[in-house]
Amino acid sequence: MTTTSSNAANTEEAAHLSLKLGRLLLASGADTAHTRDAVEHFALGLGFETHLLITYESLLLTLIADDEFRTKVGSHIPATNVNMAAVGELSRTANETAYGLLDAAAAASRLTALENTKPLYSRWLVAAALGLTAASLSRLFGGDWPVFATVYVASTIGTVVRQQLGRWHVHPLAIPFISALVSGVIGGLGMRLHPGATPALCLIAPGMILxxxxxxxxxxxxxxxxxxxxxxxxxxxxxxxxxxxxxxxxxxxxxxxxxxxxxxxxxxxxxxxxxxxxxxxxxxxxxxxxxxxxxxxxxxxxxxxxxxxxxxxxxxxxxxxxxxxxxxxxxxxxxxxxxxxxxxxxxxxxxxxxxxxxxxxxxxxxxxxxxxxxxxxxxxxxxxxxxxxxxxxxxxxxxxxxxxxxxxxxxxxxxxxxxxxxxxxxx
Structure with missing residues (x-):
């Protein structure tokens, strides 16, 4: 392989890994400024000066080395879930690469592993925890204990519905509509069976976690x-x-x-x-x-x-x-x-x-x-x-x-x- 083709391969690999890092950060809920800084530090550790332009549709990356530059476009996946554990590990990967602790091959392996990592908590535990969150929100808004109990049940079931709709890749706007409808109906029926002082909260509180x-x-x-x-x-x-x-x-x-x-x-x-x-x-x-x-x-x-x-x-x-x-x-x-x-x-x-x-x-x-x-x-x-x-x-x-x-x-x-x-x- 000639020196020119070797440099081109290195540039292509650095561009690919940098765009992958940026995409994973954004998909995990990282903000724009943090993503841009992480990608630029990451690429600098691989030996390239970088300029990253983030739009809602795509990522536009320019790598500069030895008075030559290469521009590459990558897909931007808007965050549908927030994954702070992934953001932390991705940021750590960027920092370790910037300080020379990881080379391109090690960084690529780390990014692939992070991309395939499962959530820390089961979806049933998340649903139960979010039910508690919505019920607590109802108390913060002045709800009584019957409202608290009804909201917990409605929100837990609504969260399970939302998770399942996400697994079925339902349209992003249909998911919150259906989830709010299901949890709202359960909350409203719960108030019919056991009336509370503020029945509207049995509809509002489950919707707030959405x-x-x-x-x-x-x-x-x-x-x-x-x-x-x-x-x-x-x-x-x-x-x-x-x-x-x-x-x-x-x-x-x-x-x-x-x-x-x-x-x-x-x-x-x-x-x-x-x-x-x-x-x-x-x-x-x-x-x-x-x-x-x-x-x-x-x-x-x-x-x-x-x-x-x-x-x-x-x-x-x-x-x-x-x-x-x-x-x-x-x-x-x-x-x-x-x-x-x-x-x-x-x-x-x-x-x-x-x-x-x-x-x-x-x-x-x-x-x-x-x-x-x-x-x-x-x-x-x-x-x-x-x-x-x-x-x-x-x-x-x-x-x-x-x-x-x-x-x-x-x-x-x-x-x-x-x-x-x-x-x-x-x-």
């Missing part, structure tokens, strides 16, 4: 980082999913007769009770996001501090948007610290802790209010119109507050004492 919180947050973070095309694509898909969920819940109200009011007060629990149910809520997302047990406790701590701190601020008179922004910053700072301690991406700790803040209830009620406005046409009562607009604005502001709080917190450098301590632990 909301694509991570794509919503990543979409806004892309906008902050000026990745506007990718941001609009992610946000548009997330909005379509929310509409699909709300449509499924609306159909469930027609079947069961249990309505979802457009307006309603926001519950504010005592701080210690809020902390307890926040911990249970986060546990479900730890299983759903495939977080390793080694760092699970840190995720739960971030979740408790995040949600309970927002509740504390609201008890002190702060509005919900400002409280969400500040508590998201707290979660981001804790995630930043834990990421250095455990040598894991900060999103491993941040995402499970803030997803409970995503305003799924506001979004559902806004969509249902919009459906009511369409049905009533010109005879819609003005309070319904005003409340629907208010809910839509709150949804946008709260989701933006979460993303901005995380972005600001993760951009703040750690104090020198913590960097020194972390380096001492890793040496």
């Amino acid at each position: 909301v694509p919180g991570v794509p919503l947050i990543n979409g806004i973070r892309d906008a902050i980082n000026n990745n506007m095309v990718l941001s609009l694509a992610r946000l548009s898909f997330a909005v379509l999913v929310v509409v699909a969920i709300a449509s499924g819940l609306f159909a469930a109200t027609a079947i069961t007769g249990v309505g979802i009011p457009v307006w309603g007060p926001t519950a504010l629990l005592p701080i210690f009770e809020d902390a307890a149910f926040s911990a249970l809520t986060t546990i479900g997302y730890v299983f759903l996001f495939n977080v390793t047990l080694r760092v699970a406790w840190a995720c739960v701590l971030c979740g408790v501090c995040c949600h309970a701190f927002r509740t504390t601020l609201m008890h002190l008179g702060l509005d919900i948007v400002s409280g969400t922004f500040i508590s998201s910053m707290v979660a981001g700072i804790l995630a930043h610290i834990f990421s250095k301690v455990f040598r894991a991406p900060p999103t491993t700790f941040a995402f499970p802790s803030v997803v409970a803040l995503v305003p799924g209830s506001y979004a559902f009620r806004a969509v249902i209010g919009g459906i009511q406005i369409l049905h009533a046409a010109g005879s819609t009562p003005s309070p319904v119109v005003a409340e629907t607009i208010s809910l839509a604005i709150y949804t946008i502001l709260l989701t933006s507050a979460i993303a901005l709080g995380l972005a600001i917190a993760l951009a703040v450098p750690l104090p020198s004492w913590h960097r020194t301590q972390t380096q001492a632990q890793g040496s």
Whole structure:
């Protein structure tokens, strides 16, 4: 083989592995900035300067070496599941390659193994954990114990249905619609058998765990980082999913007769009770996001501090948007610290802790209010119109507050004492 053909083969292999790394990171729920940095460090370890352009349809990679460059296009698989264990291992692979600890062959073997790795937890355990998450969310929104029990059953069954539909490769928008319909019908029928004080939560809470919180947050973070095309694509898909969920819940109200009011007060629990149910809520997302047990406790701590701190601020008179922004910053700072301690991406700790803040209830009620406005046409009562607009604005502001709080917190450098301590632990 000539030197030229050998260089071409090396370039082709580096391009293939770099694109594979980027695709796996994005498919596992990594944000755009983290994916770009990981791929560029990875390729640099293989001896190539790299520029990566990420779009919703594809990855465009340019490798530069010895005044020559090669451009290659790879497929982009949008994240349908969040796998923080995979993100951590892929990031570790990129770092070890960048520092010369892995060559191309070892990196290729590692990537292949990671691509075929099964989730840490069985789907039955994930379903049961998410049932507990939804039930705990119902308590955070003021539900009583009959509602808690009904939501647990409805959400667990709804999650099993969603998992099975995913295994059958059903259309991505049909999955949340059918899952929301099934869980909503079960929740509504449960309230018919054992009425609770807030029956609407038996439909809303199971739907909240279907909301694509991570794509919503990543979409806004892309906008902050000026990745506007990718941001609009992610946000548009997330909005379509929310509409699909709300449509499924609306159909469930027609079947069961249990309505979802457009307006309603926001519950504010005592701080210690809020902390307890926040911990249970986060546990479900730890299983759903495939977080390793080694760092699970840190995720739960971030979740408790995040949600309970927002509740504390609201008890002190702060509005919900400002409280969400500040508590998201707290979660981001804790995630930043834990990421250095455990040598894991900060999103491993941040995402499970803030997803409970995503305003799924506001979004559902806004969509249902919009459906009511369409049905009533010109005879819609003005309070319904005003409340629907208010809910839509709150949804946008709260989701933006979460993303901005995380972005600001993760951009703040750690104090020198913590960097020194972390380096001492890793040496």
